[in-house]
Amino acid sequence: MPERNDTNSHDFEPAITENRFKYLDRALVKHRFRGDALIEVLHTAQELFGYLSEDTMSYIAESLHLPLGKVYSVATFYPAFSLEPLPGEIWRLCTGTTCHLRGADLLFEFLTKGRVSHHGDREMEDITRTIKPSSCMGLCHAGPVGIAADERPILHAHENDFVKHGRNPREPEP
Amino acid sequence: MTIDEFYRMGHGYRETLQRFTTEIFVCGSGGCAACGAGTIRKRLESICSARGVSSSIRIVQTGCIGFCSEGPLVRIHPSDEIFTHVSPDDAEHIIERCLTNARKPHDTTHAADIPFFTRQHRIVLRNAGLIDPESVTDYIGHGGYEALAKAISYIPPEGVILELRSSRLRDRGGNGSPVGLTWGIVARAKAERKYVVCNADKGDPGAFVDRGILEGDPHKVLEGMAIAGYAVGAEQGYIYIRGDHRQAIERVRKAIDQAERRQLLGNRIFDSSFNFRIDIRKGAGTSVCGDETALIASIEGARSEPRPSSWLASQCGLWGKPTLVSDVENFANIPSIILHGGKWFASIGTEKCSGTKVFWLAGFTRHGGLIEVPMGIPLRDIVYDIGGGIRKGEFKAVHAGGPFGGCIPAQHLDTPVDFDSFAQLGAAIGSGGLVVLDDSVCMVDLARHYSAYFMNECCGKCTPCRVGTHQLHAILDRMTSGNADTADFATLEELCDMLKDTSLCGLGQSAPNSVLGSLHFFRKEYEDHIHRRLCPAGSCRMQSPMAASPRQVKREPRRKG
Structure with a gap:
């Protein structure tokens, strides 16, 4: 599988696109083109392309012998799939109960100024980063907890950790 | 592999383990992994090989040890000492400690001195923190798959269900209905195909229980599912894991591969006529724990919408076939019940609620993490002994069972932990999240x-x-x-x-x-x-x-x- 880092860029070369479809084909073969593997295949496509374009969806619908409407209905139903490329890097912030009580909701509000898409993804003011809510990561004692695009954890998260050129989260809090 | 080969393999592995004088367990799950446990393990390994003691010290990256609030954790076996808040620079000292018994004051504690560990009773989490979750041989060496071998070679399917009934195991994820009853219904249903589904998609935003079990000891859940398949007559199992639990998915995938390669899953398990395959289904972010029919719809590749409640999954589930839907923790309890007997399990806990329950203790306590306590223990003991009390401020309430549960205020703190007493207070055990609230919480x-x-x-x-x-x-x-x-x-x-x-x-x-x-x-x-x-x-x-x-x-x- 390719690295997760390249999943968010959507203006890739044709040769790379070709490659990505090869990976998608591999997933289709693995699930023996069964219609019930639709969600699994969509997961793979989402990981490969970063979003589900109309072309990808009709390709999957054809391969699995499903109506395009069904693929579209499933893709729009689940929050894990997005139909358009998400702007910038994807950062995550835990919305678990303990993190909420330690101030994750205020942090969210501050970072996104209330701009929330219908799936609950939140865009930051500068569109270089998208902040996604995430479920509990087992770091409740150090909440609120975030995860940067490179999977680096941000303990005791602070507004500055999410803004570019912010405080290095590894440094102890002042 | 045949049963003889299997037992010989376990025995051989235990003999290899005896060559090591010390084992160092580095927690590699959840919080500890995020705080740099991987670097600590690498440092420990390089120091070991530099000193030429790799043959006597074994370093294992384990699943969740449980004491998450004090991580990263390192545990030494057999002296059972725990190092908390370890940094890579402590590696030298830890190795020194293993070799010479040199002890700096205040740097370690014996697990036996920490109430967090002594008040627990571990059945489901027995191996978590003691074995490498990515190695099937380690699991077999610690008695893994012996229950499956015992069931297949000595117990008829009906016997497995009888054993389960005598254990009085109650559904850990839901409302506490007897698990043996559901298994019996699926086993009695007549159909050419049946399915076993493990629900590892707990939507509880503040709980880590399922993930802790799957990351710490994935083979135990797989073994439980295989025994379920044997008892009800199913040949296909699905394990439905929440999509953003990447580490859990990765570990379960690895575990299934290893088990299939050793013929512990797949076709002709232990050279018997029993076949059982397990596939992973990744959740895509909508809670399906509200209803098992919604979960089934999602496995079939559709939108996870529930069906009217007259459709019982145990009779008409996946693709219209009888389906056993159960919780991760239920499956993880099965191997111990088969191995030690239902009577043994029923003797733990209380009269009405047998066994233990895994909780994710979080909120404003001094210590927190993944714990397993016998049923019937007063809630006060969990908050004040295991959790060490409130960090600052006054105790206000415990919110039990995540969004599906309710709160238990200070005047009811002596309530025993079991399904019925919690239900009386409007709370639920549910997903096993215990969030302790102090007076700063509205x-x-x-x-x-x-x-x-x-x-x-x-x-x-x-x-x-x-x-x-x-x-x-x-x-x-x-x-x-x-x-x-x-x-x-x-x-x-x-x-x-x-x-x-x-x-x-x-x-x-x-x-x-x-x-x-x-x-x-x-x-x-x-x-x-x-x-x-x-x-x-x-x-x-x-x-x-x-x-x-x-x-x-x-x-x-x-x-x-």
Whole structure:
């Protein structure tokens, strides 16, 4: 599988696109083109392309012998799939109960100024980063907890950790 | 492999283990992994090989040791010492400690001295923190797959179900219904194909239990599922894991591969005529724990919408076939029950609730993490002995069971932990989340947090849930921002009853639980929010009572104009 880092860029070369479809084909073969593997295949496509374009969806619908409407209905139903490329890097912030009580909701509000898409993804003011809510990561004692695009954890998260050129989260809090 | 080969393999592995004088367990799960446990393990390994002691010291990256609030953790076996808050620079000292017994003051504690460990009783988590979750041989060496071997070679399928009935195991994830009964129904159903489904998609935003079990000891869950398949006559199992639990998915995938390669899963298990395959299904972010029919729809590749409740999964589940849907923790209990007998399991815990329960202890306690306690232990012991009390401030309540549960206030702190006593207080054991709250927590704000969860997770099929959860959240939002009036209070109570009575599935029916629970015990807080526009806990950001009074609000625009 390719690295997760390249999943968010959507203006890739044709040769790379070709490659990505090869990976998608591999997933289709693995699930023996069964219609019930639709969600699994969509997961793979989402990981490969970063979003589900109309072309990808009709390709999957054809391969699995499903109506395009069904693929579209499933893709729009689940929050894990997005139909358009998400702007910038994807950062995550835990919305678990303990993190909420330690101030994750205020942090969210501050970072996104209330701009929330219908799936609950939140865009930051500068569109270089998208902040996604995430479920509990087992770091409740150090909440609120975030995860940067490179999977680096941000303990005791602070507004500055999410803004570019912010405080290095590894440094102890002042 | 045949049964003989299997036992020989376990024996051989235990002999290799005896060559090591010391084992160092580095927690590699959840919090510890995020805090740099991988670097610590690499440092330990390089020091070991530099000193030439690799043959006597074994370093293992384990699943969750449990003491997550004090991580990264390192545990030394057999002296059973625990190093907390380890940094890579401590590696040298840890190795020194293993070799010479040199002890700096205050740097380690024996697990036997920490109430966090001594008050626990570990069955499900017995191996978590002691074995490498990515190695099937390690699991076999610690008695793994012996229950499956025993069941296949000595116990008929009906015998497995009888054993389960005598254990009185109750459904850990749901309402505590007897597991043996459900298994019996699926086993008796006549169909050419049956399925076993493991629900590892707990939507609880604050719980880590399923993930802790799967990351710490994935083979145990797989073994439990295989035994279930043997007992009910299924040949295909699905394990449905929440999509954002990457590490759990990766470990389960690796575990299935290893088990299939050794013929512990797949075709002709232990050279018998029993076949059982397990496939992973990744959840895509909508809670399906409200209803098993929704979970089944999602496995079939459709939108996870529930069916009317007259469809019982045990008779008409996946593709219309009888399906056994059960929780991760139920499956993880099965191997121990088969190995030691149902009577042994029934002797743990209380008369009505046997066995143990895994909890994720979080919130404002001094210590927190993944714990497993016998049923019937008073809640006070969990908060004050295992959790070490409240870090600062006063104890206010425990919120048990995540969004599906309710809160238990200070006057009921001596309640024993079991399904019935929790249900009496309007709380639930549910997903095993215990969030301990101190006096800085506003109960209305907490109810708002859980109502947001239901609003986001609702599938939208039935109107009461789709519209009701939104309205519930809107009212609570108004309350916490100081804009609610008396009419909202009446609407809130009415809405809760409506949601409970008319929703299609368990998700909508339990949406008002957290509101009703806190309304019952903390009604005054709600009244303060409405009538005095005050948050007694001081956590809601409202306008001050003066500024929010109607007169002031009216006057303000006039001044501007």
